Amino acid sequence: xxxxxxxxxxxxxxxxxxxxxxxxxxxxxxxxxxxxxxxxxxxxxxxxxxxxxxxxxxxxxxxxxxxxxxxxxxxxxxxxxxxxxxxxxxxxxxxxxxxxxxxxxxxxxxxxxxxxxxxxxxxxxxxxxxxxxxxxxxxxxxxxxxxxxxxxxxxxxxxxxxxxxxxxxxxxxxxxxxxxxxxxxxxxxxxxxxxxxxxxxxxxxxxxxxxxxxxxxxxxxxxxxxxxxxxxxxxxxxxxxxxxxxxxxxxxxxxxxxxxxxxxxxxxxxxxxxxxxxxxxxxxxxxxxxxxxxxxxxxxxxxxxxxxxxxxxxxxxxxxxxxxxxxxxxxxxxxxxxxxxxxxxxxxxxxxxxxxxxxxxxxxxxxxxxxxxxxxxxxxxxxxxxxxxxxxxxxxxxxxxxxxxxxxxxxxxxxxxxxxxxxxxxxxxxxxxxxxxxxxxxxxxxxxxxxxxxxxxxxxxxxxxxxxxxxxxxxxxxxxxxxxxxxxxxxxxxxxxxxxxxxxxxxxxxxxxxxxxxxxxxxxxxxxxxxxxxxxxxxxxxxxxxxxxxxxxxxxxxxxxxxxxxxxxxxxxxxxxxxxxxxxx
Numbered sequence: 001x002x003x004x005x006x007x008x009x010x011x012x013x014x015x016x017x018x019x020x021x022x023x024x025x026x027x028x029x030x031x032x033x034x035x036x037x038x039x040x041x042x043x044x045x046x047x048x049x050x051x052x053x054x055x056x057x058x059x060x061x062x063x064x065x066x067x068x069x070x071x072x073x074x075x076x077x078x079x080x081x082x083x084x085x086x087x088x089x090x091x092x093x094x095x096x097x098x099x100x101x102x103x104x105x106x107x108x109x110x111x112x113x114x115x116x117x118x119x120x121x122x123x124x125x126x127x128x129x130x131x132x133x134x135x136x137x138x139x140x141x142x143x144x145x146x147x148x149x150x151x152x153x154x155x156x157x158x159x160x161x162x163x164x165x166x167x168x169x170x171x172x173x174x175x176x177x178x179x180x181x182x183x184x185x186x187x188x189x190x191x192x193x194x195x196x197x198x199x200x201x202x203x204x205x206x207x208x209x210x211x212x213x214x215x216x217x218x219x220x221x222x223x224x225x226x227x228x229x230x231x232x233x234x235x236x237x238x239x240x241x242x243x244x245x246x247x248x249x250x251x252x253x254x255x256x257x258x259x260x261x262x263x264x265x266x267x268x269x270x271x272x273x274x275x276x277x278x279x280x281x282x283x284x285x286x287x288x289x290x291x292x293x294x295x296x297x298x299x300x301x302x303x304x305x306x307x308x309x310x311x312x313x314x315x316x317x318x319x320x321x322x323x324x325x326x327x328x329x330x331x332x333x334x335x336x337x338x339x340x341x342x343x344x345x346x347x348x349x350x351x352x353x354x355x356x357x358x359x360x361x362x363x364x365x366x367x368x369x370x371x372x373x374x375x376x377x378x379x380x381x382x383x384x385x386x387x388x389x390x391x392x393x394x395x396x397x398x399x400x401x402x403x404x405x406x407x408x409x410x411x412x413x414x415x416x417x418x419x420x421x422x423x424x425x426x427x428x429x430x431x432x433x434x435x436x437x438x439x440x441x442x443x444x445x446x447x448x449x450x451x452x453x454x455x456x457x458x459x460x461x462x463x464x465x466x467x468x469x470x471x472x473x474x475x476x477x478x479x480x481x482x483x484x485x486x487x488x489x490x491x492x493x494x495x496x497x498x499x500x501x502x503x504x505x506x507x508x509x510x511x512x513x514x515x516x517x518x519x520x521x522x523x524x525x526x527x528x529x530x531x532x533x534x535x536x537x538x539x540x541x542x543x544x545x546x547x548x549x550x551x552x553x554x555x556x557x558x559x560x561x562x563x564x565x566x567x568x569x570x571x572x573x574x575x576x577x578x579x580x581x582x583x584x585x
Contacts, residue, residue: 007038008582011150011159013137013506014167015045016052017557018547020117021074021567022165023130025575027123028076029084033579039128042159044137044152050117051110052169059200061105062227066220066264066439069093070100072109072558074116079564082572087123089116091561101266103440106200133159138505140164140543141513148542153505162585163578166523166532166545170198171504173497182489185467192488193472196495199224207249207488209233214474214484215253216463217492218260222253223439223447225492230450242449251456252484253492254476256430258370258461259388260447261438263396265405274315274406276413279307285420297424305414305428306341306363312410313361316403317354327353359403367431370461370478378457381479385458386451393441393448411436415554416566420527422551423518429553459484497521497549507549515540522551529577530570542581544574 010026012019023041047053065072075089076082093100095112121130135152142148149158175183179195186193192206192213199221207213207229215222231237234245284304288295295301314336318329325332332353339346354360364371369388375381395401411432418424450456460478467473472489475482497503498521499511511517516524516533523545524533530546531539547553552570559565 007040008585009040009042009147009159009161010163010165010578010582011042011044011137011148011161012165012167013044013140013150014052014169014547015043015049015117015132016047016167016169017050017055017074017113018167018169018567018571019043019045019052019165020050020113020120021571022167022546022575024074024087024116024120024123025084025571026579027120027125028087029572029576029579030125030128032085033576033583034125034128037127039124039582041124041128041130042150042161043130043132044135044150044159045132046134046136048114049132050114052113054170054198054200055106055110055113057107057110057114059105059107059110060228060232061107062231063106063200063224064103064440064443065092065106065109066103066223066437067558067560068100068264068266069096069098069102069104071560073561073565074113074558075561076568076572077561079562080568080572081564082569084572084576089119103264103442136505139509140506142542144541162542163581164543165530165574165578166506166543167547168504168507168549169547170494171497171502171507171549172197173495173501174503176501179491182465182467182472185472186489189470190487191470191472194488194490196491196493198494199228199492202490204228204232207490209247209249211249211488212484212486213249213251213488213490214459214465214472214486215251215490215492216255216465216474218253218255218257219433219493220261220437220439221494222255222260222492223443225490226251226447226450226456227443230446230455235455237446237449240445240449242446242453242455244453244455248455249488250454251450252459252474252486253456254459254461254463254474254478256462257368257434258458258463258476258478259385260444261434262366263393263441263444264438265396265408266441267397267399267402267405269316269402269405269409270399272319274312274409276312276410277308277417278311280304280414280417282417285417288421295421297428301418301421301424303341308414309363309407309410310341310346310361311336312406312413313403314350314354316406317359320402321359321400324356324359325353326355358401361403361407366435368461373461373478375460375479378479378482381460382451382458386448389444389448393444397441408436412560412563416564419552419554419566422524422527423520423522425520465489499523502549504549518551520551522553523549525550525552527552528573530574531577544578546570546574 069092072092139151148161151158233247460476474484499517516535526539530544532543554566
């Protein structure tokens with residue numbers, strides 16, 4: 001047999017942060033598995049390795065990460081629970097040599113990711129060669145026991161692979177029935193309809209200066225939209241006041257919650273940290289998975305989430321701010337453990353032990369701050385939302401409210417545990433994101449200035465949009481009887497592809513070939529190592545998948561140093577499983 005014939009082949013579809021992270025773990029683990037017969041690693045992605053599509057170089061410098069530079073790493077440390085070796089590396093701020101508290105641009109972060117990729121390639125053993133194919137993968141085929149073939153767009157001959165790892169990241173989706181109807185209405189009447197998309201890729205030139213635009217969504221995609229349509233068109237801020245360029249549209253914005261995500265907390269958690277997990281850890285997850293009839297998220301899981309988050313919040317309050325409590329922590333802790341989540345006993349305990357309402361945890365109010373709120377005029381609603389945002393920004397900058405940061409630690413702990421349950425639906429991810437994955441505080445201060453300048457106008461919660469009479473109309477129960485009309489509608493959110501709606505041809509072919517999808521349309525994988533499951537629940541021996549299109553998705557795109565990052569654990573497990581297979585072959 002020739003040397004060329006003995007070479008093994010690994011195909012990684014998606015060369016962005018997740019594919020780069022897997023490659024780093026392959027390089028780290030290879031000495032324990034690699035047999036020296038040669039390995040071809042094929043990276044398939046139309047965008048450059050490292051940053052991929054979302055973090056590619058050349059984006060507007062106005063687009064920031066929503067995490068501080070000191071809180072983002074691609075490298076493992078001693079806290080990561082994994083079988084592979086720890087290979088430390090710099091955080092973003094250590095790599096840039098800049099301010100650790102800064103929110104760097106996405107383009108800068110893309111440079112960091114490219115450097116991580118190049119370092120991983122350089123660390124591969126002799127005989128391992130990386131080939132980058134700037135194309136899309138459209139299909140993977142092959143018997144379970146044999147080599148796989150990966151077909152690329154516009155290429156006649158497929159790649160041959162012993163192992164395939166799918167790390168495509170965030171994907172595009174076909175329009176659902178509502179979006180298709182809105183698009184048809186827009187085309188028929190000459191309106192502008194921008195469907196869910198990556199904001200940097202949307203054609204914002206279609207939004208005319210001074211024209212009213214209905215925007216549905218107040219999350220991170222809205223923040224990007226806001227920045228590009230204001231500062232991106234020449235506006236500027238002077239001493240907290242927005243000075244318009246005259247080229248901005250007027251953004252009428254609402255969402256399910258009616259308010260933006262909570263501001264990112266920037267101060268560190270000093271002193272004793274909540275000992276997590278406490279009420280939702282491996283033991284409870286094991287019990288849920290062992291239930292013969294399965295589990296129900298609302299009935300069985302959400303009470304455990306509430307208990308865990310309550311413990312994180314009150315542990316911090318009682319240990320760091322005891323002057324604002326009426327009981328010793330040990331006494332409160334015992335009583336808290338005896339109270340069913342959400343029951344009257346817990347309410348009574350908190351009322352007696354925590355005198356100030358601002359120190360009490362109200363998860364329902366955090367989730368839906370405008371629930372039941374009604375205003376008689378648009379001006380009153382603007383004042384209300386501005387007050388809410390201003391209070392939030394001030395609170396999130398104040399270490400005196402450090403239970404809020406402890407709650408974020410609790411949210412991250414819960415997310416790490418829930419990953420073992422697979423697809424937990426949309427509520428949890430949205431709730432988590434609104435509290436723990438919000439924008440930098442300066443962005444919300446900019447939003448306040450834009451609101452005062454009349455460039456942004458809030459519409460309220462539970463926003464409804466209808467296409468009729470040649471326009472778009474939006475209304476909210478927060479402002480009864482008030483309807484906003486516009487000739488432009490922007491859906492400010494990422495696409496949510498499912499098995500039925502994904503535009504990724506490879507995933508569509510995979511589902512058609514028998515791969516399993518969850519009820520929410522996510523690709524089902526074995527959560528121990530990322531192997532793709534078929535509809536009988538059997539893992540494919542040669543196909544793996546990681547990322548937001550799977551039911552093993554994590555809390556965020558990047559890991560925090562010293563936090564046992566879920567993505568780092570998953571990358572290591574998948575890399576080791578793939579290398580073990582290659583070794584055994």
